[in-house]
Amino acid sequence: MIRRGSPRAVVTTTLPERRTDGRVRRARDGRRVGLVGLTVFVLLGVLGVLGTRTGEVSDSAGPYELTVTYPQVSRSGHAVRFEVEVRRRGGFPADEPVRLRVLGRYYDLFDENGFSPQPDSETADDTWVVDEFAPPDGDTLLVSVDTRVEPARNRGEDGAVQVLDEHGDPVVGVEFRTWVIP
Numbered sequence: 001m002i003r004r005g006s007p008r009a010v011v012t013t014t015l016p017e018r019r020t021d022g023r024v025r026r027a028r029d030g031r032r033v034g035l036v037g038l039t040v041f042v043l044l045g046v047l048g049v050l051g052t053r054t055g056e057v058s059d060s061a062g063p064y065e066l067t068v069t070y071p072q073v074s075r076s077g078h079a080v081r082f083e084v085e086v087r088r089r090g091g092f093p094a095d096e097p098v099r100l101r102v103l104g105r106y107y108d109l110f111d112e113n114g115f116s117p118q119p120d121s122e123t124a125d126d127t128w129v130v131d132e133f134a135p136p137d138g139d140t141l142l143v144s145v146d147t148r149v150e151p152a153r154n155r156g157e158d159g160a161v162q163v164l165d166e167h168g169d170p171v172v173g174v175e176f177r178t179w180v181i182p
Contacts (some may be wrong), residue, residue: 005172032166050181054081061172063089067117068161073179077151082110084143086163092135099164100143101173109178110147117143130164149180156180 044050051121055072058065065087071080084100092098097120104124119131162173 008017011073049076055176057174058177059172059174064163064172066128066161066163066172066174066182067158068174068176070159070176071149071178072176075181076149076153078101079148080110082147083146084161086141086143088139091139092141094135096135096166097132098135098141099130099168100128101128101133101162101170102162103127103158103160106157106178109149109153109157109159109180111150112147113148115143115145132169149178154182 052071052072052075053073054069056067056069058067060066067085067087069081069083069085070080072080074080078081084102086098104127107129115131117133120134121132123130131143133143135141156177156179158175158177160173160175162170165171
């Protein structure tokens, strides 16, 4: 018996709203695309495509051979390898420093902790940093920079290293690019 003035009965269901066939297909296709994208991302990670990679460039001219080992791909905050090797057939003249010129903006990519060996002198202008090293015994100078990519860096940089003669003219040089991925 229903009393007068009592609230009306409301039908409540817990079943979801009926979906159209088109909506069901779009949801299924979206899940498939997402799954394929996630699989590709995981495979790229497993293959090392997304990780830090080191590159090497070399050139030679006259008695000089220059090899630069640099971070080809890295991420912000990661420790990276940056080395410059200069070889001179017949050895370096004892009375002349070895001059290396590096693009200054490339050094800005790094949080530098130190050089080994330390340069005897360093000069810079708007474009280049020139480091002078005492001539090593033998025919090889290896300069290693202990560094990491700046933590706030989200893009890469072009780099260049040159060996200069006693007049400050480039004798041999290489160019390269470091990519920084988020």
